[in-house]
Amino acid sequence: MNNYERYMGMVKGEQVDYVPRIPILMHYAAKHIGASYADFAGDYNTLVKANIALAEDFGVSQLDIMSDPWRETADYGAEIEYLETTCPQCLKHPLEDSKDLSLLTRPEVGKTTRLTAAIKAIEAYKAYGYKEYSITGWVEGPAAEASDIRGVSNFMIDLIDDEEFACELMDLCVDVAIEFAKAQIAAGADTIGVGDAIASQMSADMYERLVFPREKRLVDGIHEAGGLVRLHICGNTNHILPVAASLGVDIIDCDWMVDVVKVRELFPKNTVIAGNLDPVEGIMESTPEKIHQNFIDLYHKVGNPYFVNAGCEVPMDTPKENLQALCKPIQYNSSI
Amino acid sequence: MMDLKDLTEAIKTGNRTQATSLTQEALDADLTPQSILDAMVVGMDEIGDKFKRNEVFVPEMLIAARAMNESMAILEPSLVKSGYKPLATAVIGTVQGDLHDIGKNLVSMMWKGSALNVIDLGTNVTPDKFVAAIKEHDAKLVGLSALLTTTMPSMKATVEAIKSEELSDVKILIGGAPVTQSFADQIGADGYSPDAASAVDSAHQLLGIR
Ligand code: B12
Numbered sequence: 019m020n021n022y023e024r025y026m027g028m029v030k031g032e033q034v035d036y037v038p039r040i041p042i043l044m045h046y047a048a049k050h051i052g053a054s055y056a057d058f059a060g061d062y063n064t065l066v067k068a069n070i071a072l073a074e075d076f077g078v079s080q081l082d083i084m085s086d087p088w089r090e091t092a093d094y095g096a097e098i099e100y101l102e103t104t105c106p107q108c109l110k111h112p113l114e115d116s117k118d119l120s121l122l123t124r125p126e127v128g129k130t131t132r133l134t135a136a137i138k139a140i141e142a143y144k145a146y147g148y149k150e151y152s153i154t155g156w157v158e159g160p161a162a163e164a165s166d167i168r169g170v171s172n173f174m175i176d177l178i179d180d181e182e183f184a185c186e187l188m189d190l191c192v193d194v195a196i197e198f199a200k201a202q203i204a205a206g207a208d209t210i211g212v213g214d215a216i217a218s219q220m221s222a223d224m225y226e227r228l229v230f231p232r233e234k235r236l237v238d239g240i241h242e243a244g245g246l247v248r249l250h251i252c253g254n255t256n257h258i259l260p261v262a263a264s265l266g267v268d269i270i271d272c273d274w275m276v277d278v279v280k281v282r283e284l285f286p287k288n289t290v291i292a293g294n295l296d297p298v299e300g301i302m303e304s305t306p307e308k309i310h311q312n313f314i315d316l317y318h319k320v321g322n323p324y325f326v327n328a329g330c331e332v333p334m335d336t337p338k339e340n341l342q343a344l345c346k347p348i349q350y351n352s353s354i
Numbered sequence: 355m356m357d358l359k360d361l362t363e364a365i366k367t368g369n370r371t372q373a374t375s376l377t378q379e380a381l382d383a384d385l386t387p388q389s390i391l392d393a394m395v396v397g398m399d400e401i402g403d404k405f406k407r408n409e410v411f412v413p414e415m416l417i418a419a420r421a422m423n424e425s426m427a428i429l430e431p432s433l434v435k436s437g438y439k440p441l442a443t444a445v446i447g448t449v450q451g452d453l454h455d456i457g458k459n460l461v462s463m464m465w466k467g468s469a470l471n472v473i474d475l476g477t478n479v480t481p482d483k484f485v486a487a488i489k490e491h492d493a494k495l496v497g498l499s500a501l502l503t504t505t506m507p508s509m510k511a512t513v514e515a516i517k518s519e520e521l522s523d524v525k526i527l528i529g530g531a532p533v534t535q536s537f538a539d540q541i542g543a544d545g546y547s548p549d550a551a552s553a554v555d556s557a558h559q560l561l562g563i564r
Binding site: 045103104105107170171174175177178179219220221224257297298302333334335 | 368408410411412413414416417420451453455456459478503504532
């Protein structure tokens with residue numbers, strides 16, 4: 019059974035040999051191949067090289083395009099500074115001082131730089147390991163992208179002050195995200211991750227009224243194009259997950275503060291739960307033995323379908339042995 | 355006589371139009387600037403407590419802070435005229451390498467509302483910049499924020515830089531999601547607060563107020 023079959027088997031609720039592992043690796047990935055973060059985020063060849071190295075050296079089940087929060091924002095017209103050792107910095111958000119949507123460039127595959135680079139990365143993954151590994155593309159969720167375009171505090175205020183504008187902006191973000199997701203699927207991605215980190219910082223009521231319907235349209239759009247959907251919201255999402263449960267996602271990432279047993283109760287039974295050891299205390303600062311045992315225990319607690327994953331990005335300074343332990347095969351158990 | 359409870363409520367609910375007009379009304383009615391400020395601070399304290407209990411979230415905190423800031427701008431000239439002086443000057447910033455600023459901004463706003471003069475240095479602030487600002491403004495309190503485990507070492511470096519300058523009477527308070535009391539002890543900071551509401555209590559405690 020190869021990584022792709024294992025991954026798809028778990029998603030479909032079939033018996034597999036062992037549990038797929040899908041850690042989020044960005045800073046670690048760049049460091050692993052000795053590349054600068056500027057190249058990891060700005061040059062798709064470096065991104066591809068790093069992800070292939072992780073798949074080969076650690077047995078990660080997926081080839082991934084996640085690199086930083088600014089891929090779409092850069093193409094909407096933001097001013098971005100690429101840094102050597104860490105995530106790029108947004109020097110100017112495209113609508114920091116204005117609510118005029120016509121000032122935005124519309125990100126488009128084939129026309130704008132960073133969306134096009136994502137497609138090239140996926141094509142390279144396809145050439146390397148189509149149907150051998152899962153190929154995971156990403157789009158920003160509506161709240162995350164709107165925050166990136168306006169600046170996060172501005173957008174948080176818009177949600178109360180000017181709901182109409184906030185919704186119009188999120189609607190545009192969803193339109194663009196669906197087009198981008200479709201292009202990624204056409205290029206070879208089987209899964210599209212949706213990152214909507216900032217959604218954890220609002221009340222359940224606000225999330226349900228303003229963000230959920232837009233995330234739902236995005237999820238439906240990705241499904242229509244034939245992709246699986248993986249939702250990633252960083253942080254403590256316990257309060258919004260009862261609402262998010264009806265989005266219809268295929269894979270739900272849970273950060274370490276999330277009660278995964280509760281998630282199993284809330285979400286449809288066939289949703290893959292991915293998570294959720296604390297990336298810092300549970301992975302970086304832990305020991306290989308503990309990491310492996312904790313994932314076995316977690317798998318038995320959560321039950322099938324399940325993917326091994328830390329709560330969020332695995333930090334750069336994680337010892338190699340600890341990442342190896344995260345990726346150490348865990349036998350599939352058909353009775354859980 | 356007007357009831358300052360309405361001003362407290364307007365701040366708490368982030369209704370800036372009402373908050374600013376009630377501030378003006380209170381001044382016109384010759385209420386003391388200090389009593390007006392106190393009413394505003396109660397509003398911020400109450401919303402801060404709700405935030406701590408997860409009853410309100412970031413958007414509600416941000417609009418309350420905005421109502422407070424705009425009302426303060428109206429009140430400030432009268433406050434100054436009445437002989438009011440901030441209790442102390444505090445410097446705050448997010449440490450080098452870290453660009454997260456929502457939490458730091460909330461702490462800064464709460465401090466402003468609690469009679470501190472706050473100098474906000476923004477994000478990605480080097481140890482040198484912190485030291486220079488403490489000297490320039492004769493700050494008695496410095497707040498350091500870090501949201502990334504990878505930037506916690508910058509926090510340590512900043513504490514070391516401040517200590518090595520023998521700025522002995524400045525107190526250092528640290529915060530941010532991955533930061534803990536034991537980390538504060540480990541790097542020699544004077545205190546740690548888990549959220550913006552307790553950051554006010556800790557600041558006052560460290561400064562020997564209350
Ligand atoms: C918004 C956000 C962003 C935004 C930041 C926008 C901005 N202007 O701040 C963007 C998209 C830019 C971003 C980027 C990144 N982020 Co980020 N981000 C978040 C998120 C979703 C929310 C953080 C937040 O604002 N919380 C709300 C505020 C109110 O809470 P708070 O900051 O904790 O502050 C409170 C207390 O801590 C305390 N406090 C804070 N500061 C201080 C200071 C003092 C003196 C005191 C007393 C108290 C105090 O009081 C505050 C109020 O109560 C969190 C995940 C989450 N959901 O929590 C991830 C998170 C912090 N990010 C994370 C990461 C990894 C990143 C990136 C590296 C991602 C990447 N590879 O691209 C980059 C790093 C960029 C950089 N160099 O800084 C990780 C950090 C993991 C770790 N522990 O190291 C988190 C935890 C997500 C995760 N689970 O992995 N991020």
